Amino acid sequence: MVQDGMKFVLRIRNVQGSEEGFYKIKVKYYNEEVGSTAMVTVKENLRVSRTFQDVKASAGQEVILKCEVNREDVTAEWKKDDKLLTEGRNVVMEQRGKEFILKIKHAQKSDTGFYTCLVKSGSEEVKISAEVAVEEFDREWRSINFNPQTRNKLEAELTQLRPQLEPLRILLYGPIGSGKSSFINSIDIVFKGKISTGALADAAGAGISFTRRFQTHKIEKKGTSEFLPFVLNDVMGLEDEKSKGVHPDDIMSILKGHVKENYLFEPSAPLSEEDPDYKRDPSPTDKVHCLVCLLPADKISFLTDDIFTKMRSIREQASDMGIPQVVVMTKPDTACQVVKSDLRKIYYSMKIKEKMQECSNRLGVPMNCIFPVKNYHEVTELVLEVDVLILNALSTIIHFANDYARQNSHFLG
Structure with a gap:
């Protein structure tokens, strides 16, 4: 005093x-x-009365962060990695008096980070922080059995198939470097039971298309001189510029069976009816029965809108013709370290599911028609997991093609 x-x-x-x-x-x-x-009146200093802790969650789970302060005359904001968070379809923020709640409804890998709740009252502020780590799925989101029985069963079904038309014709297309030729080689390897190079592939991964001519690839049955009841066609890769890569009109001509064997692709001049390589009266087996788009998992995010515009146009025209379509997503081991370490984890991987979802969104193909596959290109011996993934994708492709041939026998004939 x-x-x-x-x-x-x-x-x-x-x-x-x-x-x-x-x-x-x-x-x-x-x-x-x-x-x-x-x-x-003595107002209590602003302080945290209940905090939240670090969280480890599996993909798809709900993550809830709750904290509480000692007063109600407060407001709060949430940050992730020092960037302001806003509410969205998957993120909800609530205040209940002195309590603050952040909910992440379906956690994904991208939700991993350092979360902070900053509570303010006048010039006073306190903050609570914790790390959220979202890990791989704790159960398979697509079921597959990696065992010899599954491999042998899939191989036998394809070997013993008696399709509506023989051979069924499968067309592979996609951007350069997507692994089209490697996929054909890999199928050949699986059925021969040894490493081979039926369709030469560009091991260097150059920025130009390796495939220059339209060729049909037959797959030989192991231990015989007979061939499987389907053939595979590879085309020049798609590129950004109109004057580069396979012309979409050439793909339409192939779908309709108008392109002769060994036709040389000319990006700036698609096949015309006057061209000697134009087949005027194609047979039912000259036409394509399933269209397969190959996309590299590690490059999907980097492919330009121009490439996807071309692919969507091709897909839409094929859909108008009723031709079934499948996407084979190559190089999953390059896109995801978990898969690189253990291929059996492919359907546990968040990254692979995210890449498949991105592919579905950008191309317009449903998830159940997208198959991640690892091609043979490094190993010198067969790998069970590689075989099963290839055979699983191929089985769907061939059954789609056979269903199409059976349902459209009047048109194809």
Whole structure:
């Protein structure tokens, strides 16, 4: 307490809650007396009364972060990796009095990060932080058995197939470097039971298309001189510029069976009816019975809109013709470290599912028609997991093709 002339001061240092109450001062001068009363309210310092901890979650699970402070006269904002978070379809923020809640409904790999709740009241602020780590799925999101029985069963079904038309024709297309020729080689390897190079592939991965001519590839049955009841065609890769890569009109001509064997692709000049390589009266087996798009998992995000515009146009025209379509997503081991370490984890991987979803969104193909496949290009011996993935995708392709041939026998004939 201090008196400075006519000024009286009461100073309470480091005020506590116990010092809250009414304070009165009396000032006397001879027989005179005056006084003043005031209420001192001690507001508690803003502090955290309940915090949240680091979270480890499996993909698809709900993540909830809750914290609480000691006062209600507060507001809060949430940040992820020091960037302001906003509400969306998958992110919900709530305030219930002194409690703040952040919900991530279906956690994905991209939700991994450092989360902070910054609570403010006037000039006071407190923050609570924790790390959220989203790990791979705890169960398969697509079922597949990696065992010799599955491999042998798939191989036998394809070997013993007696299709509506023989041979069924499968056309492979996609951007340069997507692994079209490698996929054909890999199928050949699976059925021969040894490493081979039936359709030469560009091992260097150059930025130009390796395939220049239209060729038909037959797959030989192991231990015989007979061929499987389907053939595979590869085409020049798609590129950004109109004057580069296979012309979409050439793909349409192939679908209709108008292109002769060994036709040389000319990006700037698609096949015309006057061309000697134009087949005027194609047979039912000259026509394509299933269209397969190959996309590299590690490059999907980097492919330009021009490439996807071309592929969507091809897909839509094929759909108008009723031709079934499948996407084979190559190089999954390059896109995901988990898969690179263990191919059996391919349908546990968040990254692979995200890449498949991106492929589905950009190309317009349903998820159940997209198959991640690892081609043979490094190993010198057969690998069970590689075989099963290839045979599983091929089985769907061939059954789609056979269903199309059976349902359209009047048209194809």
